[in-house]
Amino acid sequence: MKRKWNWPIWAGFVVVVAGLVSYGFFTRFPITRDFPWANLLLFGIGIVLLLVGLFRAFGRPQVYRGKIFGSIFTTIAVLVVALFSYEMFYVLRQVPASAGAPRVGQKAPDFLALDQNGKPVGLGDLLSNSKGVLVIFYRGFW
C-alpha cells in the first residue's frame, strides 16, 4: 500500500529555511533586528511541524512516509537553528569594550578623511555652520 505524503516535514523544513533566509529582510527594521524574534518564531513553528511529521512517521509508519528524510531534515533544521543562535547570541556580542573611546564632556579627536568623492573633509569643516555632528562608525560594506 502506498503510504501518505507527510506534509508537516516538508512544511516545517521550508519554514526553518525561510527563518534563516529572511534574516536579511528583518534586519531592515530595528524592531526585528535588535532581537531576532521573527526568525526565532519561524524556527519554532518549523521545528514543531517537523516534530509533528516525525511523530507521524515513527508512530504510524504503515500510514505515513518520512522516517528517514524526516530525520535528516530535522537534524539539518536543528543545526541551522543552533548555528543561528550561536551567531546571534555569541558571535555578534563579541564587541570590543572601547574603554578609551571619547566620553560625554570630552573633546572629540579631530580627523581628516576623504569623502566618497575623494575630497578631504575634516571635523572642523563639519562643525562649521552646524549645531553639531553625529559621527556614525560602521563596519563597512567592503
Place this chain on the structure above:
Amino acid sequence: MRSFQQRLPDFEARGIRVVGISVDPPDVNQRHLQKLGYTFPLLSDPNAKIIRRYDVLHPAAGPKGADIARPAEFLLDSNGIVRWVNLTDNIAVRARPDQVLEALSQLSAAGQ
C-alpha cells in the same frame, strides 16, 4: 544607517550633520551611497587611524582578518564636545534616530 537617512530631515532641521566613517575606500562609499540613496557623506579611514583614535576598532573582524570599526555613534556639539555616545555590545543593535533626537531634545532643554 538606513533609518538615519530616513530621518535625515529631522537632523537637518536641528542643524545636525550626519557622517559615517568606515575602512571602506571612497569608491566603495560612492557606489554604496548611489545604490542605497543615502545623501549624507561617508568618510574613508582605510588604515583605521581615526577608528583607532576613537578606540572603536574591532580587530580582525573584517574580511581576511582586516581591522574594521565596531558600530558606534558619537553626537558632538558645535564645539566638538561629545554630548552623547552609544557603544553597543551587540553588532546587530545600533542606535536608532529617535534615541539621538531624544538626546538632542534633552540637551537643548538643558540649555547646552
